[in-house]
Amino acid sequence: MLDWILEKRYRFAAVLLAYFGLHVIVRVCISGSLDFDESEQAFLSQWFSLGYNSQPPLYTWMQTAMFHVFGYGVMPLALLKNVLLALTYLCVFGTVHKATGNAAMALVASLAMMTIPQISWESHRDLSHTVAVTFAVSLLVYCVVSLRHQPHWKWYVAIGLTCGFGLLSKYNFAIVIVAVAAAAISVPSYRRWLLDRRLILSVVVAAVLVAPHTYWAIDHLQLASSKTISTLTTEQTDSWSSNVSHGAYALVTSTLACCLLTLAIFLVAFRDSLKSILLQWKSNRDATDPTTLLIERFFLIVGLALMMLVLSGNALEFKNRWIQPFACLFPAYLMLRVGRYAYLDRVAMNRVCISAVTLMAVVLVAIVARPMFSQKRNRFIWLNIPYPQFAQTIQDEVGSTPAIIITPHMHSAGNLKLQFPHSLVISMDQRHLVDSESLLKILARGNQQVVVASDACSPNANDQLSEFAIEIVGQPTDRLVWQSRRYRYLYGDESATTTLGFAQMEHSIDPIAAIYDPLSASDRIGALPPQSATR
Template sequence: MSAIPFQFPLASLTKVASRNPALLLILLYFAFQVFFLTMISNGAGVDDAEQLAYVGALQWGYGGSQAPLYTWINSIAGNLLGISMFTIYLVKFGMLASSFISVYFGARLLGLSKSVAAAGMLGIFLLPQIAWESQRTLTHSVGGTTGCAWAFLAFAWHMKSRSWHSAVLLGLGLASGLLGKFNASFFLIGLILAGFSIPEYRTALLMRKSILVLLVFIAAIAPTGLWTLSHTENLLARSHKFEIGEGGNFVISRLHGEWKLFLNGVLFSGIALVFFAIAWWRSRAEQISSPRPWNDAEKFVGRTLLFALAAVFVGVLISGAAEVKDRWLQPVLFLSPLYLAMLLGRYIRTDLPLKRFAIVGAICGLVVIPGLAVNILYARDGKAPSIGQLDYAKLFAVTRAAGTYQTVVSNGPQLPGNLRLLDNSIVPVHLEMPNAVSRIRFPALFVWFGEGMNPAVLSLLNGAGIAAPPADVKQVDITYKYYPDQSARVSYFIVPAK
């Protein structure tokens, strides 16, 4: 296949969207979410508070076993637009929109029909971990899935263009997946193996220009890779979540991990599978008994999913991980609606099932809007309301009245991140930050939930050269905005400048 002239596939996005209702819906949907949720939000939840704590701190890596891409983008956006919930939502929903759009254009560049691409894109709303959890609370999973969607688009474009430009962007796309979430490596492995398994794509991947893909990829991930090697404690901070070797039995822990992979893989795509089955059954009279042979694009999408899942299977087998959560499969299975749409397009004569699949996806997305609003305003976490509903303005006023401070130190990001919304000049410090102690500048506010002295806060205090907390540790009860009869107790003290 000869190279085609350089042409960025999203250059005419507005023009294309005006002729494609599905794309226009995606753009309007996520733009609305940015402004609507900014308007009704009181404060940040745990994951968003973590991002608020890091805004402005561009570095090669961060704490909590997380890859840096999402935090980089938040940090740059915060520097340009200011630290606010609007910026946090703009980054999240902007990345979500780009992942949906990347799936659509990637499918089109591979040669799949407009109907299949649109249904595959809107069908992502049938994946609860993306349609609901990603909008409600997740951050790095959004970054990982978006990075993989960019890699999918870049791969499709490189197969079409085969130019130096597309090779560079493919290298960056692959890097963005890995830098978005480390478990995205399973999808990237599947993507590359699927590409090499198809002769036409293998030819493109083995072209001399594709050396640039590898060089750009290595150059892009090398600084973070080197940082990670020198901060292994941060990389492994949450490795306990995988329950590696849980129970002490070599075989049982692996069997349990593979079972969780199968179960959560089915559950992850369960709603999409149900509506696919309904569309398939309703169109059984229109099914094609002798379909055409599979084309390269169809083989590629199917094999990417197959090889990615196989990579996870091998990873669980080698590591002995007994836990595989459904949200961890986001970067692996986000193309499953596209694959299901592709099957409907292959085996059924009319586009009606595809339209139904797309419409149901769109309806599910629209239903999320009021559901998410109710969740932000009134959701409860067990017996307590959502932590984002706390009156952080009162906490800020009370602590400022107690004295001045330039650093807020806590065991987690929740309090420092939300206080930073009220004063952008605050320097947040929490336990999972790399080199947390060295970030503390006095005067500093030490703050935590509960009454007794928090061990993590005490450790940070001691690390900063203060032998013991002051005797006058204060407490304040802060209420929940929509549950004023309930409150959370917060302890705090200020250490003056040395």
């Protein structure tokens, strides 16, 4: 398989195009509803802002541009993500190829990223910002390696652009910048170019790109940092030793979750030449390739930074996706460490290649099976909720497209925005994004339908939603037209149903209250509905 791909220069690109193109097609066909990160992007795309929440805004800006080009739909969401993933694979290929001049080693290093579960599976399941920052890491290392081989000013500009891209994708990219810079300074053949005065170009370009959002983040510091801090410090106790042990365990397990399968596949694949490889490492330590040292020291510095967070006692939680941007270079590092035995042991390289391609097929099948077999797994997911049918019900009952839709949470808001692209969709849990001036302009037009749509997770939640609707629209809620419908979950049988509801006012801008039904989507999500729900 390896030789077949390398036989023609275009075949590797064709393999990536086919694989990620299939992911786009599958995602469009499998469900018209959105998962969590997807719905967040659809909802946030209603505004252009220097910041939205605890994540930087670049991914939302890119997604908004995709919606403007292709219109609202599942396809632009899937397309952006898969383009970024494909570019990540190409960057890793380019890095290893520039370092070794060997296309076979570069191909295996790139395809081996399929052995990292967080990249091969979770990125397709439901990630956004993490996908962008993973691409930024691979691109930054590619630019630094390219600078060593071609010390031209354009690579300094490219490094600045990449740093800006990364910082506007996820805040933890700052660790990547520090780690790459420190690692490069420690390697003589990289140091001379990193300390060149042209590096000022990189700093200026990156500073110009991130300055507007930095100003917003400082002005909204609590909003920008609250989620990250709360996630890191969850289950924090008064005992420093307990916090450290908890954080160290989380860091180690997340790292192993990202890297263990990759390491196991390489060990099995190169089992015949493993002894020779180990002897080579021991006898040629001083002759190690500079790029190998660069990536190795990058890992060491990142690990040290994360351990310092753990030792502070303030970091108790490390999610697998937080390790993904650092782990994306792990297959490239292993390939570089294997060294000349990579191209001498062609059988081993084919084993890695075949494993990666097999995992491609497995992931595609799993992506399809996940929503289709939710009922058999006794666990429905967001993709099973029939939001397109629910939106059609609202359209039919209201008689026109609502001007304003009020929802309890961002997930419902994003799904309904996808179905009603010309409506202003407001989420109660993101009230800081409500633009009062735009809202008043809509209401001032007269005869504008306002709808509150809810999956009615609890009576208390619906009461809060009603109060929120009153606050937003500024009218009493005593004239309501209640509607509720029971829908069968997508890919579920007749026993698998959920109730979604909405309410409207006959005369334009009077506010609407939500519906409570004990058989709501929030109650049902994650568990198979009881058989009694069919009646």
